[in-house]
Amino acid sequence: MLEAKLAEAGTLKKLLDSIKELVTDANFECNEEGLNLQAMDNSHVALVAVHLEAAGFKRYRCDRPMPLGVNLSSLTKVLKCAKDDDECTLKAADEADVLNLVYEAKNSDRIAEYDMKLMDIDSDTLGIPDTDYDAEIKMPSAEFARIVRDLSALGESVRIEVSKEGVRFASEGESANGSILLKKEGEIPPVKTDKERKAEKARARGEKPEEDEDEENDGDDEKPKEKKVKKEKVKKEKDADEDVEMDEDEKDEEEFKPNSDDEGEKSEPEEEDDEEEESGKKRKKKANGSSKPAKKAKTAKGKGKAKKEEENQPYFEFGMNSHVSLTFSLKYLVNFSKSTSLTNMVELRMSNEVPLLVDYDFGQGFVRYYLAPKIGDE
Known part of the structure; x- marks a missing residue:
């Protein structure tokens, strides 16, 4: 049933x-x-x-x-x-x-x-x-739908070419030709194999990939020896690197000191406010002459615009092992x-x-x- x-x-x-x-x-x-x-x-x-x-x-x-x-x-x-x-x-x-x-x-x-x-x-x-492909393209589904819809008005077929330049969709018709290039700066990563892709999906679900299970089953006898060797190495490294750890602690203290100074700076305006209550003229001058809040507001607006622009940009990435054109x-x-x-x-x-x-x-x-x-x- x-x-x-x-x-x-x-x-x-x-x-x-x-x-x-x-x-x-x-x-x-x-x-x-x-x-x-x-x-x-x-x-x-x-x-x-x-x-x-x-x-x-x-x-x-x-x-x-x-x-x-x-x-x-x-x-x-x-x-x-x-x-x-x-x-x-x-x-x-x-x-x-x-x-x-x-x-x-x-x-x-x-x-x-x-x-x-x-x-x-x-x-x-x-x-x-299970096939290991030479090129992989990941893009918004709405953008892909728009590309194939626009090119279908020109011709009956499309050539998809993946190269170091980017991903190109090209169509040739009787009356017009069209080409759309999707570019991305930086290094082009290799395409993941089918096993790697399955392992990632299994980890995302909280499951153990088959490869990890096979390695655990095959290496049960060798693991205790490896652990003992690693423990001895860790002990020796700890003895040799005690001075380094002390230096890192000192750096942390140095990094912490400016924060305390900032707190001191924050407390100073409170004392100034008390003095300003006694002299109303000084307080008015400082309020009129302070330009810091306006600058902060401008930067906040600029960040909001940048975030909106990033959200509007289409998400696109591709990997390539070799040149592909079909x-x-x-x-x-x-x-x-x-x-x-x-x-x-x-x-x-x-x-x-x-x-x-x-x-x-x-x-x-x-x-x-x-x-x-x-x-x-x-």
């Missing part, structure tokens, strides 16, 4: 809106880890992979792995009956022919229930290999960009003669698109 409850139906609605034009019928593979969908478009040029984690649901139960064959356009129509903030519960019995959807309103006692017929879809899940169909990239409503950031990973990966990673899962490059276009 399957029972999956989402806190907001809007998440599922946005997810289906982003893939319904590429895929018509697909299987939701349900298991203990969550819901998975993998399908190709009719021309077998693009592949869509969707994953909703079990932890992202308010309540999740799946007794055994089961497929749910769904027509995405029909499911979209049923989901339109729910508000974005309604709680959505998906229910299906073992070997059931019907998917039950329940919408619960948060601000009222309204409960809506719908049944949708399931389909028998024969589809083989493709094993997507050409793709803009029609598909425009369809991919419909996932912008799910997350603010998008990642593009590229390698020569390898499909492009467009990754939209949001809090409850991810949507990944794989697009084959065009061959023969310069």
Whole structure:
């Protein structure tokens, strides 16, 4: 039996809106880890992979792995009956022919229930290999959507080139050509491997990466010896570096003294205020002649403007192991960009003669698109 409850139906609605034009019928593979969908478009040029984690649901139960064959356009129509903030519960019995959807309103006692017929879809899940890419681009999803939308008005394809100069999107049409360059100053970092990326995600969740667990299991016998050697070295270093530690303490004291002086300076104006109460004329002159508060106000305004400018600037970064230049169909990239409503950031990973990966990673899962490059276009 399957029972999956989402806190907001809007998440599922946005997810289906982003893939319904590429895929018509697909299987939701349900298991203990969550819901998975993998399908190709009719021309077998693009592949869509969707994953909703079990932890992202308010309540999740799946007794055994089961497929749910769904027509995405029909499911979209049923989901339109729910508000974005309604709680959505998906229910299906073992070997059931019907998917039950329940919408619960948060601000009222309204409960809506719908049944949708399931389909028998024969589809083989493709094993997507772990690939180490030569270039990686991370940018705002809205900026990516704008670029592909603007260039699609000029031509049918776009050339994405990653070099030391930056990332260039170029399109050539019959009447006009267009090129957009995203530059970033500084050194270009290398692209992280697939293992490093998985290890980072595991650490972010508070889990131990597989590599760390393997090292712990393999090095159990060697660790006690290493610890003893390290302890002896630490003792010797402590004996040899006692003078250095004293010097650092003296530096800390020296750094602390100016703070005490500042406190003394702060106390002096209080004495001056007492004297100013006795002589009202001096107090007026000092109040009129003091320009320090005005300067502070100006600097505060300047900092606020700088922060606003930093927030308005698009966040962009990229890594590169080698020069990459590939050409793709803009029609598909425009369809991919419909996932912008799910997350603010998008990642593009590229390698020569390898499909492009467009990754939209949001809090409850991810949507990944794989697009084959065009061959023969310069």
